[in-house]
Each structure stands twice: as structure tokens, then as C-alpha cells.
Amino acid sequence: MCRDGHCEHSATPLAPGVDDGVQPSADTVDRRRLLMAAATGAALTLAPISFAPARADAATKGAAPADGEVTRVVTGQLATGAADFVYLPVEVPKGVQKIAVQYSYDKPTVPAGTPGNSCDIGVFDERGLKLGGKGFRGWSGGFRTSFEISNSEATPGYLPGPVNPGTWHIVLGPYQVAPQGLNYQVQITLTYGEPGPAFTPNYPPKRAKGRGRAWYRGDGHLHTVYSDGRRLPAEVAAGARAAGLDFMVSTDHNTSASHAVWGQYAGEDLLIVTGEEVTTRNGHWLALGLPAGEWIDWRYRSRDDAFRRFARQVHSVGGLVVPAHPYCPYVACQWKFGYDDADAVEVWNGPWTYDDESAVDTWDAMLGEAVRTGKRWIPAMGNSDAHSEPQVIGLPHNVVYADDLATDAILGGLRAGRTWIAESHTVQLTFAVTGDGRKAGIGETLTTRADAPIDVRLDVEGVPNGTVRFITDEGQMHQESLPASGSGSVVWRTTTSLAAYVRAEVRHPMADGTPGKGNAMGPNLMWGPMAALTNPVFLRRSGD
Template sequence: MCEDHHAGLGRRALFVTGAAAALTLGSVTFARGADDMQHSETRTVRGTLPPGSPDFVYVPVEIPDGVREIKVSYTYDRPSVPAGTQGNALDIGMFDERGTELGGKGFRGWSGGARTEFFIRADEATPGYLPGPVREGTWHIALGPYTVAPQGLDYELTITLTYGEPGEAARPTYPPQRAKGRGRAWYRGDCHLHSWYSDGRRTPAEIAALAREAGLDFINSSEHNTHSAHAHWADVAGDDLLVMLGEEVTTRNGHVVALGTEPGTFIDWRYRARDNRFGRFARQIRRSGGLVVPAHPHATCVGCNWKFGFGEADAVEVWNGPWTPDDEMALADWDSMLVASVRENGRGWIPAMGNSDAHRSPDPVGSPQTVVLADDLTREAIQEGIKAGRSYVAESKNVSLTFTATGGRGRRAGIGERLDVDRDTPVTVRLEASGAPRCTVRFVTDQGVLLTSAPLPVSGSGVVEWRTTPSYAAYVRAELRHEAAVGPLPGALAAFTNPIFLGRSPHS
């Protein structure tokens, strides 16, 4: 075993990714080559990252010919820090000989901080990493100092190359983009889920079983910063469960779900809002057939709060997992965006979604879930329904809603639609709910909450109606709230809808 040391960042070369500056350290080299078949060779590298380190530090590894497998393990210190101060957290990933260019083809995997070691070879790789040949050239271990303690971050990398004939690479198979639907109907889905292919603890099979139990018709694979799970969902999809493929693009300034991209699509995450690069990757998501959905925009974890604005968003994840104060903030922020869209006659409004973000037991899959009116149970039809806002969000399969507005000469509009009537035409808004015992119904408009009902009966079913005009309410949306626990704060959501817009369309 050979050892090398990176003395702080003193032996570094500045490497520009095309957006933010990153650091490339001195190369790790191996003496042996193809003549040493069936043997292995190990190098150990130690170094220190100071506070203020760049987001990504690359350790080049010179891979000779004849390598069957590369294995990397790492450790780093976790010193005590004062209360309120961030300690050390170091993420890790890998790029192959094709390089580390932003949006390039060299990506071979990412485990963030979820694993202490990984391997890559032609026929198999650690979850989070892509199997394939270990070709000769300069590979790069990517270190991501997520947070660094005031004392700095001491790390140790152990790199082992095993020589020999490569295994036979398997051709990936992907789930179908269509399931057996019911024609135009309401379909239930959860589009933000994590398996053991990133930092989750469940297998795809376990997630699929829980999805079926939760009454879901569709799900979306959304691992942090890797598409390595795409080839592992085909066996668990079926006529009753559409599995879409995507990624949770986890940047230092917020997370975005790439929802329903083409199989094998990788979306880079190595940029901040100040780098002015997000638009490029949002366009890549859409070119790859996906939707751009900012996730948990007011989450409080480091790097989780959404900083890129919503100009590129196709929808926004307003409700993420168990209802919390940051979801309440996201709901209020989204409602303010709806009000702003009224100034543009409802053009460009951003629909809301809800997803579980489930990682491990006891995180429930399908709580919440987005219920979408779609023409069929296909990837494109579900995406079209989400993008059009023909959806509501419910805490479970038990909650069902029908929300409509009627007025004029038999005109009718549903969720995500516009009731195209004159501004003074009487309008009746009607909500039919089931599965929400003791919940209160609220009708929210661009003026705020204009109707709060009495609690629904213990049966959970009821009808609430309200009459208004487009001149009084430019839109109306519905909320079902549980009983409030304390004071004047509203209770947790049981469900909420996207809006119905009221009044003439500027194009009518």
C-alpha cells in the first residue's frame, strides 16, 4: 500500500468547470498495469479542506490499462463544534476518463454522504454508480465539502485497483412508459421518492409494493444527483403501476425534481444560483421529456431552500412529506404567485404538487400524493395533467375531491381550468369531499380566505358550496384542514386543490 498527502490545498491547480471554480488536487498514480493480471494495488491519500473550500474538489486518479475494478473508500474527521456551528460533512462521487466538464459525459456515480465506499466495474457497481468499463485515463474522485467545521476537514481516501479481464456489461432495461389505465380518469401518484440508489434504504421492489398499498397509479424515480436507478425499475412496474424516471437535482441552492425524463438521462447539479447555469439544465430536463419541479422550496436544511426563482418551473412541490411550517410557507408563497399571475390574466401560473420524499421506514410512501386528471396512464398524459394543473393533493388514498365552478349558460370548469364568463356573472363553487372526517373546508381566492365551513361530519363526506362573481374572486381554490392544535394557526392540510380561474380569458 502506498500513501500520498495533500497538504491542505497547497498542491492544487485551479480548474474551471464552466460555471463555478472548483479545485483539482495532485494526481494519484499507480505503478502496475496489464501485466499484473488478477492482482490489486492500493493507494491511500490524505488531506485537509479548510473552511471556505470550493463546492467540489477533484482528486485525479491515473488509471492504467487492464483494470477490472476500481474501489474507493473514505473517512473524514468530525470534530466537536460550538452550538449553532456547522460540523463536517463530505460528499463523494466519481467521474471517468471523459472528464468533469459541467454537463459532460464523464459522470459515473454519486453517493453524497450516504456511503463510505463504492466500486465500479463493467458488470456491476455500487448503488448510485454506473457499471461499465474501467478504461485507461485520468479519472476523478469528486469530493463535495457540504459543510466544513472551523477546524477544517481532514479526509482519507483509499483507492484500490483490481486488474483482470472485465466482466460482461449487461444491457440496461427500463420500465414501460405506459400502464393499463382507465382512459380519462383521476390517477394518484408520488413523484419524489428515494431508494438505496441514493440515500434511501428501500429497494425499488419495496417502494413499488408500498406504492400499490398506498393506492398509487404512478411513481417517479428521483435519486439525488444520479440516474443509476433507472435500469432497476423494469421488474417492479406493471399494468397497475406506471414508473417514471428522473432525478432529484440537488444543488447547493436548492433541489429540483426532474420528473419523467427519458431513461438514462443525467442532469448535472454542480452550480449555484449566482453561476447563472440553472436555465441550461432546466432546458435539458424538458428536452429529455421531463418536467422541472422545484422541491420543498422552504425546507430548512443546508442547501435545501430554493434560490433559483420559478421562471423555469413547470410545477412546484408545495407539500413535501408530513405537513410542517415550511410547507405552510411554501403554500403561502405559491398563493402569492397565483395572485401575481392574475395581473397577467392567469397566464404563466405554476401548478402545485405534493409528494412524500420518502427515504426509509417509517416514511410513508404516497403521503401526500398528487391526484391528476389525465387522458390515460402514460408518462406523457400524466405530465400533461400535472403541467396543466388538473390536480389536487391529498394526504392519502382515503381522501377524494370533486371541485367545480359553474355559471352563465351551463358553463362549467374544473380544477386547473377557467370558467369563461363575464365579470358580474353569478358563479357557484362546489366541493364534494370524502375521507376527511372533522376537516374544515376553506375557499381561498386572490383576496384570501373568503369561506370557512363547519367541520365535516365524522363520516368524512360532505358538500360545501359558495357563490361569488369573477369581479370578486379572480380564482378560487379549496383547502381541507384538520382541526387546529393550538391558537389561531390553521390545522394541518388533509388536501388542497389547484385553482379554478374565474372570468373571461383575454383570448376569448
């Protein structure tokens, strides 16, 4: 989700200027230079910037110093309606050991209700710009104004490695452009010399010391300084442990860079799963369980028909595709790709708000549609999306029934919907249905005779004066209040002829202390914040 004003916002595309190859200069590009750029679909490629090769000896005329720096500065303006991505080619010669980039753009005053300037930045190396290709070297969205890459190290969000000769591309993503346009400046500095030692990644292990087949708690949506968070990886791991979590998923925006550092923060008590939040212009999605170091492209909209390709890429490696905060009110956050390729949907993101309420309503409608059509149902997830203090890691998180505390087992439990969502580790519950001598739990199916009585039971702790709701394909069918202690058991009876599924919610009291009401018209059709939410148990009649 967009936090602290950061939503993968962007800056404007460039118009390149070139100097004599030795001294820095700043050239403003005129319209004729811009005509040299090629606009294709949602992308614009500008005229290239060239650098001189390192000189072989002191007498080589016009070459760059063998161990010095050379800087180019590019300025220009983007108008409203600029391409989604603007590529500035940089011709990198042999003998370069580091590339450094700084950028800035103006932020003029705009009328109320009008988006102001916002622009992202990233880079691809000499292997090219192909969608989903191998050239990706880093992305920082609008969170940073500069980055550096060398063989030994890189700015968080970027991948260390050799600065090979060839055409690199600086990427500007003009996320929003003011009516006055967006004036930008990009400064590129190449440092010549021998490359340093190669960077050694420290990926996290795929297994921790679990409890065998058991319920495990974990937050599947977390950010660090490797994208637009302000917490260091060490702080995120410490926060996960403090929240009583067994696992967490690293999901920095549009980059795999943080994967290489998580090994030192994982442990027998904490499984760290590698992933990515893929931040497109038509919604964000979580790629959970990516192989360490694997990156998923984000440069497309729903009309480009590319999402399915990248969903297949995630599925091919055993990962999960999870639309994130589908009703997020910020620009480009609302989900537009549909749910056919989703393995789960994030219906609860951070502290409970009205957009979570909308997400749960939509998800519940999808459950009904799955029952009607016999199609696959999509489980619900809840994650904190925590970026920075005071956002709480683990508010909410998933409680997953898995065979072990291992990446594949946790992903399997999430995929199967053997999960419920808790606002904190102090909330405990069990939810199951029994009938005809059989029992089924969350994410499972109970098959009985049509008229056989089915008892639905929820045991809960940690929600003082809370409200328990049982919801079926007909809507809310039972409501009961918990005592001040927050602990209690609620039982309700139904049959497979009356309900195709049943799920449970546990709500806090409303602000005035009342429990709220459902299935009624008028101002009382309101509820307090969510404390816990289960995936459904399905009820099937024998012979169906």
C-alpha cells in the same frame, strides 16, 4: 428533503499521495503539494494519482500484476471555505476491470450552532468533468463510505460499465467544514484483469394499463438505496401499491443509476416514471420524466447562471422542472433560483409542517401575480419525499387528470395543473365551478359575464370534522366544517367581478379539536394539518 440526517452532505477535498506502484502506502500531502492543485471558481483540482499498467509478462519490471490489486491512499485537510467540489484525478491504466474507492473524514466537536464536517463523494470517468458532460459514473452523497464500479455491476448510485483507461476524477463535496478543518482519507484500489460481461439495464415501460381519461394517483418524489434512502426499489414499488397509487416517480439524488432496475418492479397496475432530484447548493429540484438513463448535473449555484441550461435540457425531452420543498430548513435546501423555468412547485412535502405552510402562501401569491400580469401560472404539487421507514409513501400524493396511465399523459396533466393533492387514498374530492350554463374543473378557466352568479362546489370524503376553505385572489372567502363522518358538500357563490380564481383546501382539526380561523389577526390565525389541496379554477369575465 433531508431525511435521517442525510441531505446530500459532503466530506473534504483531498491531498494526494503516491507510492511505488505496487505496495499500498499513505502519504500526507504538504502545502507545496496543494500548490500543485488548481482552484477555479467553486472547484479545486488536486495533483493526480498514477497506477502502473498491468504487466504483459512476469518479467515486466515495475508493472502491476495482471490479475491483482493495487491500492493508493491519499490524506489531507480542507479548511473552512473550501471549494464546493474537490477533484482527485486518478490515472487509470489499461487492463483494469474494477475501481473501488473508500473514504473517511473526521468529525470534531464544534460549538453549538456551528456546522460540523460533512462531505459527499462521487466519480467521473475518462470522458471528463465538463458540466453536463458524458463522464458521470455515480454519486452517493454522504450516504456511503465506499463504492465499486466494474463492467458487470456497481454499487447502488453508480453506473456499471467498462473501466476504461484515462484520467478518472473522484469528486469530494465538502458540504460543511468545521472551524478546525476537515481531515480526510481516500483509498483507491484498482483490480486488474479481464472485464466481466456487460450489464444489461431493465428500464420501466412508459405505459401501464390505465382507465382511459381518468384521475390517477401518484407520488412524484421517492428515494431508494440508490441515493440516501434505505428502501430497496422492490420495497418502494410495494409501498406505492399499498398506498393505492397508480404511478410513482423515481427521484434519487444526483444519479440516474436506479433507472436501470425499475423495469422488474413496474407492472400493468403501476407506472414507474424515471427522474432525478437535482441537489444543488442553493436548493433541490425534481427533474420528472427523464428518458431512462439520462442524468442532470447539479454542480452549480444560483450565482453561476447554469440552472436555466439544465431546465432547458429537461424541457427538451418533455420532462418537468419542479422546485422541491422550497422552504426546507436544512442547509442548501431552500430554493434560490426563482420560478421562471418551473413547471410546477412542490408546496407540500411529507407530513404537513410550517415550511409547507410557507410554500403554499408563496404559491398563492404567485397565482395572484399571474392573474395580474397575464403570465403563465405554476401548478402546485405534493409528494412524500419518503426515504426510509417510518416515512409513508404517498403522504402526500398527486391526483392527476390524464388521458391515460402513460408517462407523457401524466406529465401533461401535471404541467396543465389538472391536479389536486391528497394526504392518502382515503381522501376523495371533486371540485368545480358552474355559471352561465358552463362548467370548469381544476386547472381550467370559466368565462362568464361579470355579474353572472358562479357556484363553487366541493364534494369531499375521508376528513372527519375537517374544515373546508375556499380561497380567491382576495384571500379566504368561505369556511365550513365537515361532519364527523368526514363526508360532505360545500357550495359558495361568487362572480367573476369578485374573484379571479378560486381554490380549495381541506384541513384537519387543530390539536385541540377546533377548526381554526383565517383572515383574522392574533393567535387564532392558525390551521390544522392539510388533508387535501386543489389547484385553482380561474374565473374570467367575458370580453377580458
